[in-house]
Amino acid sequence: MGKKWEITFTTLVTFGGAFFASFPLFYSTSFGGAYWVWILLLLTFVIQAVSFEYIYKQGNLYGQRTFKSFLFINGTLAPVLIGAAVSTFFYGAEFAVNKDNLTGVMPIISSWQNCWHGLEAVAVVENVVLGLAIFFLARCLAALYFINNIDNTSIATKARKQLLINGIGFLIAFLYYLVRLLLKSGWREDAVTGLISQEHCLYWHNLLQLPYVTAIFLVGVVLVLYGFIRTYFASRWRKGIWFAGIGTVFTVLALLLFAGFNHTAYYPSITDMQSSLTTANSSSSLFTLKAMSVVSLFIPFVLAYIWYVWRKMDKK
Amino acid sequence: MNVDVSLIDWSRAQFALTAMYHWLFVPLTLGLGVIMAVMESLYYKTGNEKWKRTAKFWMKLFGVNFAIGVATGIILEFEFGTNWSNYSWFVGDIFGAPLAIEGIIAFFMEATFIAVMFFGWKKVSKGFHLASTWLTVFGATISALWILIANAWMQNPVGMEFNPDTVRNEMNDFWALALSPIAINKFLHTVISSWLVGAAFVVGISSWFLLKKREKEFSIDSIKIAAIVGTIGIVLSVITGDSSAHQVAQKQPMKLAAMEGLYDGGNGVGLVAVGLLSCDKEPNDGKDPDIFNITFPKMLSFLANRDIDSYVPGINDIINGGYPTEKGVALSTQEKMDRGKLAIAALADFSKAKKAKDSTALYDAKQRLDENFKYFGYGYFKAPEDAVPNVSLVFYSFRIMVILAAYFLLLFIVVWIINHKKKFENMKWLQWVCLLSIPLAYITSQAGWIVAEVGRQPWAIQDILPVMAAVSDISVASVKTTFFIFLVLLTVLFVAELSIMIKQIKLGPEAEDTLHG
Known part of the structure; x- marks a missing residue:
């Protein structure tokens, strides 16, 4: 893991930059409002990066146990916080946006409507459940990664045991969240007037009205389950990480598309419905999005050299 | 405007704290990267194992430093949103793009090839390894490019227009942003001046080995490369620094006036070499701005406009207006x-x-x-004086940067010559000077950023958005709390880094790291 933490970290940095560039109003509203959630998340990743690099170094002043604790905090808290933050894309947050403020005496356009500044997100059961789902999923993927990359029977046996325990935990949390999500109301924008209104079972409707997204979602879930189940039962089969990993990407992508496509408010304000963020009212200008699209053409090239380099490194 | 002043100050303090910590690690990454890549190139070219050994040792220290540099860097990216949310909205359409490009183009390159650099000695060919080392250095350098493009844009906003429908600034010319002369110059000046830090570090640590009578050949070889890289770095930094000051004069005259402690401008103005400012000086108060100064006659006019008799406005002139500019008479x-x-x-x-x-x-x-x-x-603004930055901090930082850069230029040249004559190994006093000069290199680098960023105040975006309208709507207590969390955490991590770094240095080039084989 110590060899690859940089890639994880880089993905996080790129996520931040891409969100900033693509949805500046989300960046300003959520980061500036849900201050404590983002700061805590940030702190967990800062200690992670340093821990991976310093834990086994000679001269480690604080001892291995300190950095192991840091990694434990990162591994436990970060998935739950990420889950809670992502869940607010569906369950909303308490904020208001008023661009006219820029010309007033208090020229800040986004304001949080409670004093908890994001910590209230962990008081919503569903947010915590998604956090737990991500926590268990991360542990399952780690177990699959160990099975695939470490040629050791004892580790593989332990990893399979962990896969079962965490897989069950993931399934319970994920199914609970999914059922609640499909039955809940959501905020949808009128394509003509731009006004936002409540709609019952909005995400269920999105599931029916966006068949290609539903297909991605189902393929993702099937791949994840296939990776889990086959790895657990077929003791010689080690490729589960590829199926579960790709399945995770598909599932998360589909969930985010359900959150934002079809004129859905992807960041609902539960205190001022019209302040809710949609792709139409919060994305960057067409020029910037085009520029970013051109830059994103580099991604296949980046993936190609990462694949090539690691293939070379893992070969011998 | 009703934004709490202490919220602005604490938000600025937090950003300054995290940025200054981050900048303890970045210049060493950029400077040491070039030096170790040159060493590995010599190994590739000559096949002499001593260069491999030398390069590997410095790479080990590079790795210790690199990790904390990356970890502290992400804090700044998040802080644009958490602490400067209004800024993020007002200019996010423009500012966010370079950050995303930085991630996609530069960071992945660094993250991928650094693994080959550390773990690939026995797994890939010599050529592939050398290419990976240079790509790591290149990745680190172009990551600096994109963030400095963003920073330069804050100093001189170009390639955009304000859209009243969306109430934000929007990019309309990507290349004007990316290839702005200020951005290019800022990139070159920042990256190349970082070579000074890398060179001072290598020369200083190598001197320590000589003082301890260890690793003589390794130290002499390291000093040879580092002194050359450092000298080249400073000479090029003088050239880019001169261009930078000229650009500041054109685009940010208040910053230039603060750098010089110049309240009343004029024609044929001198450049202050050293001076002491009056503590209680305020704009337009009629008091003398300085207790004493020694100036190079007419040099500020030359620096600003390439004409020794040209007009350079002072702080009072910029506040009062009425002086001639290229576009007519300046407004007050x-x-x-x-x-x-x-x-x-x-x-x-x-x-x-x-x-x-x-x-x-x-x-x-x-x-x-x-x-x-x-x-x-x-x-x-509430009053014209709001447009004035902290003059004394900018003035003294500028002098510290320039004087120390001149000191290092002299030091590197002297060290290189003496080392070339094979006398350096016997000159203990000079070895001590080199060792004790390491912190001075960091002070030089930090002082440069203080000039650039404190001199920009009160602007977040020059002329368009002052910091008081750029902050997030959060409580002062929250920002104070996170300030101290970052202060403690970054100090703890810095101490951890120093401890590991010192241990690795003490172990010397021979020691095999537990992980990095």
Whole structure:
């Protein structure tokens, strides 16, 4: 893991930059409002990066146990916080946006409507459940990664045991969240007037009205389950990480598309419905999005050299 | 405007704290990267194992430093949103793009090839390994490019226009942003001046080995490369620094006036070599601005306009206006504030007219906004003096940077010559000087950033958005708390880094690291 933490970290940095560039109003509203959630998340990743690099170094002043604790905090808290933050894309947050403020005496356009500044997100059961789902999923993927990359029977046996325990935990949390999500109301924008209104079972409707997204979602879930189940039962089969990993990407992508496509408010304000963020009212200008699209053409090239380099490194 | 002043100050303090910590690690990454890549190139070219051994040792220290540099860097990216949310909205359309490009193009390159650099000695060919080392250095350097493009844009906003419909600035010319002369110059100056830190570090640590009578050949070889890289770095930094000061004179005259402690400008103004400012000097108070100074006659005029007799405005001139510029007579700061308030009022009228669907009023408001938008940010000021940065901090930081850079140029040249004559190994006093000069290199680098960033105040975006209108709507208590969390955490991590670094140095080139084989 110590060899690859940089890639994880880089993905996080790129996520931040891409969100900033693509949805500046989300960046300003959520980061500036849900201050404590983002700061805590940030702190967990800062200690992670340093821990991976310093834990086994000679001269480690604080001892291995300190950095192991840091990694434990990162591994436990970060998935739950990420889950809670992502869940607010569906369950909303308490904020208001008023661009006219820029010309007033208090020229800040986004304001949080409670004093908890994001910590209230962990008081919503569903947010915590998604956090737990991500926590268990991360542990399952780690177990699959160990099975695939470490040629050791004892580790593989332990990893399979962990896969079962965490897989069950993931399934319970994920199914609970999914059922609640499909039955809940959501905020949808009128394509003509731009006004936002409540709609019952909005995400269920999105599931029916966006068949290609539903297909991605189902393929993702099937791949994840296939990776889990086959790895657990077929003791010689080690490729589960590829199926579960790709399945995770598909599932998360589909969930985010359900959150934002079809004129859905992807960041609902539960205190001022019209302040809710949609792709139409919060994305960057067409020029910037085009520029970013051109830059994103580099991604296949980046993936190609990462694949090539690691293939070379893992070969011998 | 009712934004709590202490919220602005604490937000600035937190950003300054995290940025200064981050900048303890980045220049060493950039400078040491070049030096170790040159060493590995010599190994590739000559096949001499001593260069491999030398390069590997410095790579080990590079790795210790690199990790914490990456970890502290992400804090800044998040802070644009958490602490400067209004800024993130107002210019996110422009500022976010370089950050995303930095991630996709530069960070992945660094993250991928650094693994080969550390773990690939026995897994890939010599050529592939060398290419990976250079790609790591290149990745680190171009990551600096994109963030410095973003920073340069804050100093000189180009390639954009204000869109009153969306109430934000939007990019309309990517290349104007990416290839702005200020951005290119800032990139070159920042990256190349970082070579000074890398060189001072290598020369200093190598001197320590000589003082301890260890690793003689390794130390002599390391000093040979580092002194050359350091000398080249400083010479090029002088050239880019001169261009930078010229650009500051054209685009940020208040910053230049602060750098010089110049209150009353004129023709043929001298450049202050050393001086002591009066503590209680305020703009337009009639008091002497300095207790004493020694100047190079007419040099500031030359630096600013490439003409020894040209006019350079001082702080009072910029506040009072009326001095000649290329575009006519300069407005006073009060006049700019009035026009800024007109722009803000026009934006409010635009919004009202849009809601009322009154096309005539909409057109009129847009006209007034376009005419005055250039001074939009001045509309948030309460008094003309709000436009003045912390003069003494900028003035002294500028002198510290320049004087120390000159000191290092002399030091590197002397060390290289003496080392070349094979006398350095016997000159203990010079070895001590080199060792004790390491912190001075960091001070030089930090002072440069203080000039650039404190000199930019009170602007987040020059003339468009002052920091008081750029902050997030959060409580002062929250920012104070996170300030101290970051202070403690970064100090703890810095101490961890120093401890590991010192241990690795003590172990020397022979020691095999537990992980890095």
